[in-house]
Amino acid sequence: MSKIKGSTEQNDVLFTTKEEFTIAFNKLGYTEKEYLQFMEPTRLVKVTLPLKLDDGSTRLYTAYRVQHHLYKGPTMGGVICHPTYNESDVESLAMIMSIKTGVANIPFGGAKGLISCDPRELSYREMERLSRLYIRRMYETIGTSKDILTSEGQANTQMMSWMYDELSYFDKESAGAITGKPLEIGGTYGREKAAAISIITTLNETLNYNKRELNETRVIIQGFGKVGSFLAQYVHQQGATVIGVSDSYGALYDEDGLDIDYLLDRRDSFGTVTKLFKNTLKIEELQGKQCDLLLLATEQQQVTPIQIENLAASIVIEVTNHSLSLTDMPSINQNELFIVPHVLASIGTDIISYLEWLQYKQGLRWSEAEVEQQLKQRMTQSYQDIYELAIRRKVNLRLASFMYSLRSIVEASRFRGCH
Incomplete structure (x- = not known):
């Protein structure tokens, strides 16, 4: 079967996403007809x-x-x-x-x-x-x-x-058509904690599969906004050593560990903290520092293929979207990095919206404990499913995530006779 040709559009985010779909469809072996119907909304x-x-x-x-x-x-x-x-x-x-x-x-x-x-x-x-x-x-x-x-x-x-x-x-x-509502008008418990539970569950599963303990881990966090600062506080409290953080202006690094409590206290509402210090690094320099775990918590794509070749982390978790893409994978695979993609690490907020919709459809109101249990179980099962597919097909977790999802979509369209 001939490989499916990728998009020829201009080099933008949509082009990159379509290229990722192309890579996954080629690996799955689907036909061009099955590919094209998913390239347009x-x-x-x-x-x-x-x-x-x-x-x-x-x-x-x-x-x-x-x-x-x-x-x-x-x-x-x-x-x-x-x-x-x-x-x-x-x-x-x-x-x-x-x-x-x-x-x-x-x-x-x-x-x-x-x-x-x-x-x-x-x-x-x-x-x-x-x-x-x-x-x-x-x-x-x-x-x-x-x-x-x-x-x-x-x-x-x-x-x-x-x-x-x-x-x-x-x-x-x-x-049921609008989720994210307050409890008083049909919302659900657990929404405020959903993002945190999602990230923590992903982090714990990743360390478990890599046979590592968080309190023995040296961590660098790229991005110090709402998500990045939460992660810094959490891993610090769990005993990890945070040796580097960055914001949009630069980076801080200390091989013996940064004073996270001080940084959290001094950061402004935009997540900026490096302006308080004279001796800062460029973000690219921080990415080249040796560490066990790199957490990508920026809102824009800041890791290019050239920078990927210089990454010195053993494990990378992509907490926010478009830090990396499947088109970067040749560089990633060459470095043998263990990378957890955003499409797996951040599904907690999507699951919580589904649970809110589901409770409305069933006429129920679950307790906070019940919602959190559902969220953790679904997060853990998703991680296991993607990890097992990655091992079985000998692909990275991002490609496994795309393959897992696209196969279910194509099969659903087949059963419905949509070809």
Whole structure:
């Protein structure tokens, strides 16, 4: 069987994601016909939101909702508020969401929404009006059995509450279509801890498979924002030695261990801490320092193939999206790094949204302990499934994650007669 040709689009995030799909499909041995139907979304909706500002003027915002595929059930994914993301970005994220739901064994396709705005420039009431406008333009594609919106980043519980309230005017059974809601209006226990439980479970499973103890581990953390600082605090409290951290301006390194409590106390709201010190390193220099565990907690792709060749870590966990991609794997495999991909490490928040939807469908309210138990069990099972596939097919965990998800999607489409 001839190999499937990759995308010829411009070199952007969407191109990279399609290349990753190509690599996984080639490894699975599927035909070009089976490949092509997953290269474009089932539905892409683009709308204009005319927002009336507090001063009486009107400003136009572009918004999107992308539904990647519907073969396994409704779609699910967050709504992002970001001033520089575009159509290609949101389409790529919807495709990645399909991989994550597959890894998590959630019977949904992937979706993603985008409002091209900077929330920091809008007032509280302006954000409310913008959230409601988004639903008014998109309500026909959203529903408990159509497309489920999840909270993500700036789309917090308050924003999801506004969206739920607005959607209820069009759909009286809308509670299951909006997740990330407060407990008082149908949310679920465990959401605030979901990201932490996801990361900690991944970390523990990774160390277990590599026969390592956290209190004997030397750690470097790239990114010191909300996620990176949480990880620094957690591993420090568990006895690990954090020898390096970085932010967007540079890096700090001490082979004997950094004073994490001091750094956490001095970091600003943007996760910046290196500006307080004169003797700092470049991020590339920190990546070349020997360590047992490198945690990638940045929000943008900061590890290039050239830098990968210089990585001196034994284990890398990609906590945030687009730090690495399958196109980097030749360099990674050459270095024999054990890398846990974002599509496996961060599925906890997706699982919690599914559990919120499931409780609504069943008319139940699980306790916090029950939700956490479900989350940990699903995270652990997903990790085991992907790890076993990686060993069996002799591939890395990222490729195994894509193969695991894409195979289930293709088989679902076959059973439904969609070829």
